[in-house]
Amino acid sequence: MRARHWIVLLAGGWFAAGAWATEAGTALKADELKAAPFRDAKTVARLASGDKLDILKQQGGWYQVKSAKGSGWVHMLSVRRGEARKGSPVAGLAGLAAGRAGTGKVVATTGVRGLNEEDLKSAKFDEAELKKMEANTVSKDEARKFAAQAQLKAIKLDYLPKPEGGGK
Amino acid sequence: MMRHILCVALMLCVLPAQAFNLGKELEKQLGGDKPAGGLSLGGYSQEEEIAIGRQIAGNILGAAPLAKDDKLQQYVNRVGRWVASQSERPDLPWHFGVIDTNDINAFAAPGGYVFVTKGLYRQLNSEAELAGVLGHEIGHVIRKHHLKILQKSQLIELGGKLLSKQAGDNANVQKLIGTGAEISARALDKDAEFEADRIAVVLAGRAGYDPFGLPSVLQDIAQVSKDEGSVALLFKTHPHPNDRLDQLGQAIGDRLDRVKGKDLEKRLYRIK
Numbered sequence: 166m167r168a169r170h171w172i173v174l175l176a177g178g179w180f181a182a183g184a185w186a187t188e189a190g191t192a193l194k195a196d197e198l199k200a201a202p203f204r205d206a207k208t209v210a211r212l213a214s215g216d217k218l219d220i221l222k223q224q225g226g227w228y229q230v231k232s233a234k235g236s237g238w239v240h241m242l243s244v245r246r247g248e249a250r251k252g253s254p255v256a257g258l259a260g261l262a263a264g265r266a267g268t269g270k271v272v273a274t275t276g277v278r279g280l281n282e283e284d285l286k287s288a289k290f291d292e293a294e295l296k297k298m299e300a301n302t303v304s305k306d307e308a309r310k311f312a313a314q315a316q317l318k319a320i321k322l323d324y325l326p327k328p329e330g331g332g333k
Numbered sequence: 334m335m336r337h338i339l340c341v342a343l344m345l346c347v348l349p350a351q352a353f354n355l356g357k358e359l360e361k362q363l364g365g366d367k368p369a370g371g372l373s374l375g376g377y378s379q380e381e382e383i384a385i386g387r388q389i390a391g392n393i394l395g396a397a398p399l400a401k402d403d404k405l406q407q408y409v410n411r412v413g414r415w416v417a418s419q420s421e422r423p424d425l426p427w428h429f430g431v432i433d434t435n436d437i438n439a440f441a442a443p444g445g446y447v448f449v450t451k452g453l454y455r456q457l458n459s460e461a462e463l464a465g466v467l468g469h470e471i472g473h474v475i476r477k478h479h480l481k482i483l484q485k486s487q488l489i490e491l492g493g494k495l496l497s498k499q500a501g502d503n504a505n506v507q508k509l510i511g512t513g514a515e516i517s518a519r520a521l522d523k524d525a526e527f528e529a530d531r532i533a534v535v536l537a538g539r540a541g542y543d544p545f546g547l548p549s550v551l552q553d554i555a556q557v558s559k560d561e562g563s564v565a566l567l568f569k570t571h572p573h574p575n576d577r578l579d580q581l582g583q584a585i586g587d588r589l590d591r592v593k594g595k596d597l598e599k600r601l602y603r604i605k
Binding site: 204315320 | 396432518581
């Protein structure tokens, strides 16, 4: 009885934690399918560019996927999400919304005010709102304390060089 | 004499910078590495930078006011200031705000003003994703991407005039930035966007977050149809999220494999 209760709670937590219903994806490039979400983990299979995948969940920079070649983890940046399978009840962003409790990802904006180029061009300076924004400013110290509350630790990390040849 | 040469060089720079090595060189020199407060090559002092940013920020708020949720605004300022503290300009007076529109977008103005729309905020699943989004805008600020546009389009040195009126609606600054907040509706060059993406993952990682927050958000936005009104301006002014992911993938390679950051899904403040 008690155990069952826990399972329900865990399932709830899993959804709230950003997991989603299965979504289709495609391997963008050849990459290794790993047994766990890190580079040193055992290689389960090798994915080729264009391989179809089912994305089960995300952890950091990794997707847990199922493919014809096996199941495992592949780096997020080696996968393009989307191209939902036909007949799949959930697809794309709508599918994600279904799996993410409380975020209410409604992107339709019909009848709701947007913010387009014209709005920005014709905008008039709003001193009162700006003062409000400036009043919300947080000091470096306050921010550091806020980070410490969640055990966020600053680390050293170099900036990334621009890719050679600027990409494609 | 020297000044004359610089003037000519700057005029050349008005043409697409990519076309000239000289343009590239100048861009480097105009970069954000100068000491704060220093004036060089027609650049702006930090005070002027803030005055320009303040005018743009006030105009953006004229187009869309702050979301009426003090806890949300405080939360975003805490996360934003912590991420900005990992940059080379930790002491700018950083201000962050969520603006009340369902459009999916984010904006930066010089001097440390950063905006996220409520529409984009609603897409977020974790504090690490918020850190990534803010990191991208912080990247624009620290590399002075908008100031560079102004420097290229305005060869006139306004100098001290910019500061003639510190607070309130500043007519001189407004003259410099054009109509309203149109500068925020203008596209920066693609390289500036890719650079801001690279900075975002690193600043988030330095702050102790999972660096893949921004790529996750980009993966989400890539799923939104181009025809969807809420992303129209974002897609018009930025490379497609898939191109940004592609560029990030090339830049990251295995460089962030050892970084074990936090997602903080539970701490993300949820809009009611």
